[in-house]
Amino acid sequence: MSPKQVQGGAAEAAVHVRKADEFSSDAHAALDAGRFDAAVSAAAIAGVNASDAVTLARVGLRSASWSHSDALTLLQESGEPDMAVSLGTLLTFKNPAQYQERLFQESEAREAVDVAAAMVKRARSVVPEARTVAEATVPGGLRRRCGVRMPRAGVRCALVAGHAGPHRSH
Numbered sequence: 001m002s003p004k005q006v007q008g009g010a011a012e013a014a015v016h017v018r019k020a021d022e023f024s025s026d027a028h029a030a031l032d033a034g035r036f037d038a039a040v041s042a043a044a045i046a047g048v049n050a051s052d053a054v055t056l057a058r059v060g061l062r063s064a065s066w067s068h069s070d071a072l073t074l075l076q077e078s079g080e081p082d083m084a085v086s087l088g089t090l091l092t093f094k095n096p097a098q099y100q101e102r103l104f105q106e107s108e109a110r111e112a113v114d115v116a117a118a119m120v121k122r123a124r125s126v127v128p129e130a131r132t133v134a135e136a137t138v139p140g141g142l143r144r145r146c147g148v149r150m151p152r153a154g155v156r157c158a159l160v161a162g163h164a165g166p167h168r169s170h
Helices: 010-032 036-059 069-077 081-099 106-126
Strands: 005-007 061-063
Touching: 010 036, 010 106, 036 061, 036 069, 036 081, 036 106, 061 069, 069 081, 081 106
Parallel strands: none
Antiparallel strands: 005 061
């Protein structure tokens, strides 16, 4: 693990899928409202979160580097070359949408939103646990609901002070 990477597992991957979903929804809403730069920006953030979800699920790591090219490398190493290409496409739009004196056209925004939506769909297929509930331990021995179902034995936990045992799903 490089110092520019963060370890995680299924619960963290599911959080990133949820974030990717939210930003993808925002990107669609911005596109529908004619706010094309906002759509491109939200699409890029959705793509980054989808990427993080996939690499966490595949290799237990996500990039924490300021350089998004490190995320591209990690996607390649995770066996997701197509997703790396998609993220690269979104990253070429990110800085112009957020910082440059250039306004995006509807066709460019639509492309970014479509690429992000495909990445989120892929992340959901790689992190199927993102649809249910999982176990995560937080400081002080609390357990919290994370929006993920752990693949092992259907173990579920909810936020309960001092609760140490899992709930079995049926």
